[in-house]
Amino acid sequence: MTIYxxxxxxxHMIEKENLDIRTTTMGISLLDCFGRDHKAASERVYDxxxxxxxxxxxxxxEVGEDYxxxxxxxxISVTPIALAGANSTEEWLLYAKALDNAAKAxxxxxxxxxxxxxxxxxxxxxxxxxxxxxxxxxETDAMCSSINLGSTKSGINMDxxxxxxxxxxxxxxxxxxxxSFGCAKFVAFANAVEDNPFMAGAFHGVGEAENVINVGVxxxxxxxxxxxxxxxASADEIAEKIKQTAFKITRAGQLVGREVSSRLGIxxxxxxxxxxxxxxxxxxxxxxxxxxxxxxxxxxxSTAALxxxxxxxxxxxxxxxxxxxxxxxxxxxxxEDNRMIAAAEEGCLTFDKLEAxxxxxxxxxxxxxxxxxxxxxxxSAMIADEAAIxxxxxxxxxxxxxxxxxxKAGDKVDWGGLFGSAPVMEVNRFSSSQFIQRGGRIxxxxxxxxx
Amino acid sequence: MKAIITVVGKDQVGIMYKVSGILxxxxxxxxxxxxxILQEYFTMIMVVKIDEAKAGFHEVDVALHEMAEKEGxxxxxQKEEIFDTMHKI
Numbered sequence: 022m023t024i025y026x027x028x029x030x031x032x033h034m035i036e037k038e039n040l041d042i043r044t045t046t047m048g049i050s051l052l053d054c055f056g057r058d059h060k061a062a063s064e065r066v067y068d069x070x071x072x073x074x075x076x077x078x079x080x081x082x083e084v085g086e087d088y089x090x091x092x093x094x095x096x097i098s099v100t101p102i103a104l105a106g107a108n109s110t111e112e113w114l115l116y117a118k119a120l121d122n123a124a125k126a127x128x129x130x131x132x133x134x135x136x137x138x139x140x141x142x143x144x145x146x147x148x149x150x151x152x153x154x155x156x157x158x159x160e161t162d163a164m165c166s167s168i169n170l171g172s173t174k175s176g177i178n179m180d181x182x183x184x185x186x187x188x189x190x191x192x193x194x195x196x197x198x199x200x201s202f203g204c205a206k207f208v209a210f211a212n213a214v215e216d217n218p219f220m221a222g223a224f225h226g227v228g229e230a231e232n233v234i235n236v237g238v239x240x241x242x243x244x245x246x247x248x249x250x251x252x253x254a255s256a257d258e259i260a261e262k263i264k265q266t267a268f269k270i271t272r273a274g275q276l277v278g279r280e281v282s283s284r285l286g287i288x289x290x291x292x293x294x295x296x297x298x299x300x301x302x303x304x305x306x307x308x309x310x311x312x313x314x315x316x317x318x319x320x321x322x323s324t325a326a327l328x329x330x331x332x333x334x335x336x337x338x339x340x341x342x343x344x345x346x347x348x349x350x351x352x353x354x355x356x357e358d359n360r361m362i363a364a365a366e367e368g369c370l371t372f373d374k375l376e377a378x379x380x381x382x383x384x385x386x387x388x389x390x391x392x393x394x395x396x397x398x399x400x401s402a403m404i405a406d407e408a409a410i411x412x413x414x415x416x417x418x419x420x421x422x423x424x425x426x427x428x429k430a431g432d433k434v435d436w437g438g439l440f441g442s443a444p445v446m447e448v449n450r451f452s453s454s455q456f457i458q459r460g461g462r463i464x465x466x467x468x469x470x471x472x
Numbered sequence: 473m474k475a476i477i478t479v480v481g482k483d484q485v486g487i488m489y490k491v492s493g494i495l496x497x498x499x500x501x502x503x504x505x506x507x508x509i510l511q512e513y514f515t516m517i518m519v520v521k522i523d524e525a526k527a528g529f530h531e532v533d534v535a536l537h538e539m540a541e542k543e544g545x546x547x548x549x550q551k552e553e554i555f556d557t558m559h560k561i
Contacts, residue, residue, distance in 0.1 A: 025506055025517050027559040028476055032548050087529060089550045272557040340561075 034269075035090055038246045039304045042274055043239040043297055044094040045081050045281050046218035047074050048225035048290060049232055051100040051134075059107050063115040070097060070123035070132075073232055076285060078128045084280045090273060092281070094130045097123075098223035098235075103137030103150045113153035114160065121161035133223035135166040138213070141175040141462070151184050158203035159195035165206045165221035169213035171408040173415050177211065177463040185209050185404050186397030186457070190424055193393065197426035200434045204423040205388065209404045211411035211418045216291045217347040222384075222419055233290035234282040235347065238274030241296040242303045244330075248312040259313060260333045267294060267337025275342045293347025294338035295383055296330070298358035300441035306330075306351050307360035307370075318361055319370030327351060328381035348417055350383025356436065356443035357388055365444050372446050380410045385419040390434045390443040393426045400424065402453030405463075413466050473522050473529065474503075474552035477536065481545030483514040490543065494535050495520060498527035514545075519552070 034040040054065035078095045085092040102116050117135055124132035135157055137143075137150050154166050170185070171177035189204055196203030208222040215226020218235035225233075247266040251259060271294045282289035298306045307318035310326045331350040338345050353375065355361045364370035372389065379385040385407050391400075404420045411418030425434045428445050435442035479491055488507070495502060504519040522529055533549045540547040 027555055028478060028517055031550070031555055031558055032478055036548070087551070088554055089548065090554070269558045273554060276554060276557045 038242040042092040044237040046096040059112040063119040067119040099134035101136040110153040117157035124163040133165040136224040140172040155191040167208040171211040176465040180460040186401035211408035235290040236278030263333035264337040271341035291346030292342040296351040305360040317369040354388035356441040398454040398457040477518040479516040
């Protein structure tokens with residue numbers, strides 16, 4: 022009879038608890054497209070993406086239907102475009118538009134990879150790329166951008182960090198008509214991973230194969246439900262339960278992901294099990310923390326609860342799939358999680374608490390609206406703090422903040438759809454300017470010298 | 473290919489008849505059935521074998537769903553593979 026219990030549990034997970042495959046992301050190498058003539062190169066980029074991803078959406082939908090588990094997003098990640106070696110904003114925009122148009126032509130939701138890897142230093146071409154990012158974000162719809170600014174091996178490139186504040190503020194200004202939405206498509210990373218299927222930070226690393234399918238599975242609702250009825254259980258019992266649940270979710274994702282990859286004839290890369298919330302009711306990471314016994318997400322104890330959650334999710338995932346990669350863990354994007362929005366509105370969840378939580382979640386400061394008049398150097402300093410957490414702790418960290426143009430603390434910004442809405446959060450008003458303006462590099466930490 | 477069909481709905485005359493009728497039309501063999509009434513709700517789980525040369529998974533799924541909608545039942549058809557991967561190591 023146990024099989025029948027299992028059957029009902031699976032049906033329940035899919036129907037009631039939002040178990041879904043969050044994304045199948047096709048990684049495409051563009052290294053063979055680049056060349057001196059950027060117009061011709063951008064055309065080759067468009068052609069290659071539309072050729073390889075032609076059947077992605079259709080196939081993913083078919084597989085989702087066959088297995089009764091919906092594949093919510095279909096996405097593409099490409100080789101970091103900064104490697105194209107262009108030298109002016111006009112040239113970079115050719116690539117941005119090629120990506121955006123290709124994404125629209127094949128019908129994917131988002132394309133990622135308008136990215137640069139400058140963890141140790143910037144080339145002349147990288148410098149012009151950073152200059153072009155705000156314009157590229159403003160003039161495209163489906164394209165996401167990211168820049169890796171530091172790594173445990175190389176330290177933090179503070180010259181590049183210094184330029185992030187102006188980049189983000191300019192993007193906020195150029196996209197002011199849409200509540201500075203451009204900033205929601207840009208991530209500043211430390212220790213960026215090359216096979217992450219989740220946006221906005223996905224790109225197809227240079228160490229990756231020609232073409233690969235990576236799968237991102239989610240399901241905070243399933244974990245939340247698994248904890249129902251566990252009142253009074255000890256921390257290790259909860260951790261065990263989360264681990265078992267993560268195992269099941271990952272197995273479902275692995276099955277569906279492998280099927281998509283085999284039907285498309287493209288190798289399966291990795292599976293990323295990340296509890297990624299959406300604004301839908303019951304699809305919240307904060308709610309899991311609350312189910313563990315916190316009155317609100319953000320109360321003291323939230324960091325410990327999140328640490329346990331992230332770790333248990335990783336353990337369950339590793340056991341369930343041969344190739345676990347990407348970010349795997351728990352995301353805490355404020356605007357995309359209705360319980361986090363509520364906690365922020367009630368003043369329980371603050372910017373500083375979020376920073377502490379990012380030291381144990383799988384990414385970083387994510388989808389946080391801050392006042393439109395936040396100084397550029399303050400934004401760069403937030404990024405420096407976050408990069409330091411990542412570099413010292415050997416983990417990926419990211420910053421996706423939106424200085425919403427013309428808004429002040431307490432206002433509410435609404436981007437709609439998956440991106441949700443967020444209260445504008447108060448940030449520290451004291452200046453970090455002199456520190457940021459120094460530039461240079463923060464040396465790699467002592468524990469990086471393992472060779 | 474093996475699939476698992478779950479049927480839940482307010483108990484009424486002929487649920488089993490309607491479901492098995494459709495399966496018969498589509499040449500689907502019923503290998504195992506368990507059925508019970510939970511607080512007035514008819515609940516049934518079937519393990520079936522679909523002969524894909526005669527009717528594909530999708531076709532069976534659509535036919536059952538059309539009937540389910542008409543009769544006010546909730547029916548799910550899923551490949552057995554998914555339960556195996558999720559619940560067996």
